[in-house]
Amino acid sequence: MNIKSYTIALILFLLQLSYSCTNKTKEEKADTIIKENTASYKLGNRTIIFKTYTTSTDKSIYFNMHDDENTAVEAAISVLNKISGKLIEIKASGERLISFNMDTAIYKFDPNRIYTPAGRKATLERYSRYTPQADSAVEKFARYITDTLLQNADIIIALHNNTPDNYSILSYSENGEYAADAAKVYISPQQDPDDFFYVTQDDFYKKISKKGYNVLLQDNAKVTDDGSLSVYCGTKGIKYINVEAQKGHTQQQKAMIMAIQDIISTKTVD
Ligand SMILES: [Zn+2]
Numbered sequence: 119m120n121i122k123s124y125t126i127a128l129i130l131f132l133l134q135l136s137y138s139c140t141n142k143t144k145e146e147k148a149d150t151i152i153k154e155n156t157a158s159y160k161l162g163n164r165t166i167i168f169k170t171y172t173t174s175t176d177k178s179i180y181f182n183m184h185d186d187e188n189t190a191v192e193a194a195i196s197v198l199n200k201i202s203g204k205l206i207e208i209k210a211s212g213e214r215l216i217s218f219n220m221d222t223a224i225y226k227f228d229p230n231r232i233y234t235p236a237g238r239k240a241t242l243e244r245y246s247r248y249t250p251q252a253d254s255a256v257e258k259f260a261r262y263i264t265d266t267l268l269q270n271a272d273i274i275i276a277l278h279n280n281t282p283d284n285y286s287i288l289s290y291s292e293n294g295e296y297a298a299d300a301a302k303v304y305i306s307p308q309q310d311p312d313d314f315f316y317v318t319q320d321d322f323y324k325k326i327s328k329k330g331y332n333v334l335l336q337d338n339a340k341v342t343d344d345g346s347l348s349v350y351c352g353t354k355g356i357k358y359i360n361v362e363a364q365k366g367h368t369q370q371q372k373a374m375i376m377a378i379q380d381i382i383s384t385k386t387v388d
Contacts, residue, residue: 150174150199156209157267161259162220167209168267171198177272178203178382180375183229183263183347185210189363190277193371201379206267215245218255225252230276230346232260234353237345264350273357275378276347279365280312287314287332301337306330312364313374318352322359325381331374 153172158165180201182190185208194205208229210216217226224246231241238256242248268274280286288311290300302320304327305311314332317323323335338352351358359378363371 152198159259159262161216161255162218162225164216164218166216166259169207169209170267171195171205173198173204174202176202177270178275179268179271179273180205180275180277181268181347182207182277184208184214184278185212186214187277187279187365189279189365189368189371190361193363193368194277194375196368197372197375197379201375202383217246220252220255223247223249223252225249225256227256232256232345233264233347233350234343234345236343237349241345271356273359273382274347274351275375276358276360277371277375278360278362279367279371280362281365282312286311287334290334296342299337299341300334302335304331304333306332310364310367310370312362313367313370314362315374315378316348316360316362318348318356318358322357322381326359326377329377329381331377 150173155170155172157168157170159168160166178201180194180203182194182205191205191207194201198205210229214228215226216229217224219225225242226245227238227241228245231237235253235257238253238260239248242252242256246252287303287305287309288294289296290303291297291305302323304323308330309332311332314334315322315326316334316336317326318336318338320335323333326333336348336352341349341352343349348358348360350356361371361374361378363374
């Protein structure tokens with residue numbers, strides 16, 4: 119074989135190799151069809167976008183409500199073909215807080231403090247001011263989320279990020295700032311305290327702690343009413359899990375999402 123025919127043979131071999139690799143990738147992805155769509159909600163003068171990725175008819179909903187917590191969304195999107203149900207993401211100009219104009223006044227609130235009357239009042243007062251009109255508009259927005267977007271969810275999996283040494287599983291340990299809100303806390307010596315699960319049902323607490331992750335069970339009877347989705351779900355008996363990881367801990371948050379997917383897709387006999 120001369121150099122020329124050797125080169126041609128090599129090129130043909132490489133072409134065949136790349137063709138078979140491309141085909142394999144297509145085959146692997148063929149079983150999960152990801153449908154993307156957007157919904158919009160008008161709040162005063164503001165339009166808030168909800169982006170939804172649907173992977174199956176399963177009723178698990180992964181929900182990212184703080185638009186500045188991008189690690190959570192990156193992690194979920196990177197394993198989207200392995201999760202069943204939906205991922206919903208709020209698009210609010212990349213910010214945690216949502217502001218809107220109504221009757222010439224500006225209002226601002228935290229979208230994770232609006233699911234109870236006490237929470238709405240406190241968040242409007244903290245970031246702008248409370249008026250019955252603004253409260254009513256934000257209440258409708260909260261109901262749109264719980265009664266339309268999250269309607270019929272078997273389980274809600276909230277996706278959040280935090281910053282180092284601020285809010286962590288240690289906030290719920292004895293003498294922690296939020297110790298009174300937790301019924302049980304498991305702190306793993308192997309895990310970063312900033313990466314933890316927050317659940318409203320004991321069944322999930324047991325399964326997650328068994329896997330060796332940091333986890334706390336909300337005390338649904340005594341938890342402070344701050345209007346967050348966990349408080350709302352705790353009151354209503356809705357299965358809720360928050361996958362909370364430090365900003366930038368993408369690999370860890372991916373593993374945590376897969377751990378939840380494993381738990382919810384494994385049917386256990388009671
Ligand atoms: Zn958050």
